Amino acid sequence: MGAAEGSLPGAGDSGVAGDHGATGSRERRVWDVLESVPDPEIPVLSVVDLGIVRHVRWLADLEGQPKLHVGITPTYSGCPATEVIRHSISTALDQEGYVGATVEEVLSPPWTSDWLTEAGRRKLAGFGIAPPEQSVANPRHLFRPPVVACPRCASRATERVSEFGSTPCKAHYRCTSCLEPFDYFKCL
Numbered sequence: 001m002g003a004a005e006g007s008l009p010g011a012g013d014s015g016v017a018g019d020h021g022a023t024g025s026r027e028r029r030v031w032d033v034l035e036s037v038p039d040p041e042i043p044v045l046s047v048v049d050l051g052i053v054r055h056v057r058w059l060a061d062l063e064g065q066p067k068l069h070v071g072i073t074p075t076y077s078g079c080p081a082t083e084v085i086r087h088s089i090s091t092a093l094d095q096e097g098y099v100g101a102t103v104e105e106v107l108s109p110p111w112t113s114d115w116l117t118e119a120g121r122r123k124l125a126g127f128g129i130a131p132p133e134q135s136v137a138n139p140r141h142l143f144r145p146p147v148v149a150c151p152r153c154a155s156r157a158t159e160r161v162s163e164f165g166s167t168p169c170k171a172h173y174r175c176t177s178c179l180e181p182f183d184y185f186k187c188l
Contacts, residue, residue: 040084044127051115054106068101073111130184150175
């Protein structure tokens with residue numbers, strides 16, 4: 001998945017799901033709630049599938065009581081969906097009894113499409129959006145558009161129509177085999 005250390009289930013003793021003992025099961029329940037929160041722009045993806053949840057931690061408040069903190073990283077600076085995501089996460093946590101949880105932005109390192117989960121990539125394709133083809137760790141994609149497989153017929157005979165699709169994080173493509181237009185989730 002490629003997310004930062006301590007950001008995904010099973011990441012060790014950093015207060016995320018996968019920790020052992022009571023604390024781990026407590027975080028696992030929070031991760032389960034977060035897995036039910038859809039991305040407002042691509043509702044087939046959860047915020048966990050998208051890879052924007054960076055941490056789930058219980059930190060002591062001023063009275064020494066544990067308080068839930070959830071860190072999220074916007075997909076890009078100024079993303080208009082960030083406030084909606086923050087509100088959706090808070091609402092879902094409140095409904096599950098985690099009232100007053102802090103949802104905080106984690107801006108460094110910046111989000112990368114490498115953090116999309118494998119399940120998220122499959123969901124994107126099933127929804128008709130081609131998932132990122134290349135890792136952002138490979139700078140070659142910066143110099144030429146990737147060859148993108150059509151999410152409908154799997155043909156690689158596609159062409160980019162526009163650098164921007166339905167949202168700034170997607171490009172608009174057309175398949176020259178089945179002639180269907182589709183969005184491509186860009187490598188960021």
